[in-house]
Amino acid sequence: MTINILAFGIAKEIVGGTSTSADLPSHTTVAQLRRRLEEQYPRLGKLASYMIAVNNEYAATDSLINEQDEVAIIPPVSGG
């Protein structure tokens, strides 16, 4: 399956746009997606931390990702 991944803040600069896509086997976990992203974009692994959001919620590393999910890279937040 191909999933579209939104990127914000510094993640937008790392992936070179407001989104990127990844071809993944079905039943992919958040942890597997993170490994794939870090292979493709080594700078992600150098951030202080980052989270993956699925459908507007912070996702646990063992959560499964489906093709229709809205997936986003959430680098360290700094609002306020």
Place this chain on the structure above:
Amino acid sequence: MVDILITGKPIDTQACINMASSPHSGGIDVFIGTVRAATKGKEVVRLEFEAYRPMAVSEIKKITAQMLQKWPLHHIIIHHRTGILKVGDIAVVIVVSAAHRDAAFDACRYAINTLKQTVPIWKKEVFLDGEEWVAAHP
């Protein structure tokens, strides 16, 4: 009442206070976060705020729900600005009203502290000689 707004336009602080006012609210606590002129001794030219808007609203809703569970509050107003801000501009306004001041003070502090930890909003500091996404790197 709970009112949450992520906006590209200037925040109307007085309107936020008016929304939180009621005849039974003896304490109204207002937090205004503004753009500081310098960070770690470096002069700031401007800040650029970006939000993942639907998730930011949803995370702020979670904070307001927690506040209403923890304290006897009347109204909570949280407005956050996005886009390019210059020194002195208002980035965030939080207004909390309650019958008495202790609940309003404590809840308001909780709101801004938690917002800074959980809400997907980012700021980039632009200096005279470079720029940096705040908190991005260790």
